[in-house]
Amino acid sequence: MSIFPDALPESRVPDSRDAPVLNWGIAGPGWIAERFIESVRAHTHQNLAAVGSRSAARAADFSAKHSVPASHGSYKELAQDPNVDIVYVATPHPHHFDVAMTAIESGKHVLIEKPMGITATEVAAIIKAADAHQVFAAEAMWTFFLPKFDVITQLLEAGALGELVTVAAEYGEYFEPDHRIFDQDLAGGPLLDLGTYPLAFVSRVMGAPDTVAAIGTQHPTGVNGQLSALLRFAGGGHGTVNTHLHNFTPTTALITGTEATLHIDGPFNMPGGFTLRHHDGRELRYDQAAGAHLEGLHFEAAAVARCIAQGLTQAPQRPLADTLMTLELADEIRRQIGVTLPETTTRK
The missing domain is CATH 3.30.360.10 (Dihydrodipicolinate Reductase; domain 2)
Known part of the structure; x- marks a missing residue:
């Protein structure tokens, strides 16, 4: 039997600006990374600390264009940056696994663009590695973080x-x-x-x-x-x-x-x-x-920051x-x- 409400419930999603601040490293200087930076800067206080790419020149160009303080010519260097708390993996799909594993094995938390891996085998391995290293891991399926x-x-x-x-x-x-x-x-x-x-x-x-x-x-x-x-x-x-x-x-x-x-x-x-x-x-x-990415991606970043602050x-x-x-x-x-x-x- 349904319990049809008299009114819709209120969203419990807090203001993204109230989330604890993390230092973010961006792995993969592409289109979705640009949208993520725009949304996070417009709606949160999160700190974008570094960007990494397989190309040092591309990382440097992205760093200059988006005023990100540090750039790295490899994903390993990004993962080992002491000023980075969490790596946002925004590479093309087939590279999600290796980049995420590199970050996890360096002790970094990870937010991995969807799909987390291109197969369930990759996803299971990422989950296992994150558990072994006791770091946070999530798929950036931003839809489910929206207030609606x-x-x-x-x-x-x-x-x-x-x-x-x-x-x-x-x-x-x-x-x-x-x-x-x-x-x-x-x-x-x-x-x-x-x-x-x-x-x-x-x-x-x-x-x-x-x-x-x-x-x-x-x-x-x-x-x-x-x-x-x-x-x-x-x-x-x-x-x-x-x-x-x-x-x-x-x-x-x-x-x-x-x-x-x-x-x-x-x-x-x-x-x-x-x-x-x-x-x-x-x-x-x-x-x-x-709305689109500008109005929505910040919710996942803020939620991840809250989870990590809570030890999740x-x-x-x-x-x-x-x-x-x-x-x-x-x-x-x-x-x-x-x-x-x-x-x-x-x-x-």
């Missing part, structure tokens, strides 16, 4: 939708032909880039599926161009996921229960609103200005078990549609 997702979590925990029967999410986007997403050597295709969002969302709400049925279509460049998956969960619930590289979609998400439906405005993975609608017509609206080694907003579950699901989808990944490390 705290409100959604409270609604789900309160049973406001009744028994959950269907969860659906999709994410399609257009990319220019020279984008890295078409590069097989960089684990191209939508699954590990766009697809992690709907996969993480559906599994966050429903748990691990007991049945997965996936189909895929190749892109002319050779990478997977589109995939869809139908998931079945214990108790009979269903999940549907679609992601592709062909064009922009609304990128919405839907949670349907026996009593109420929750529809998240697109793009569902970014700041914005949602509507909770009971089957009798009652409706509650969560309104938040639509993972983030409750994105538990490591959830990250591993998402990559296990991605592995099964890859297996079914015949997608292979590049060799990424000599550590295995």
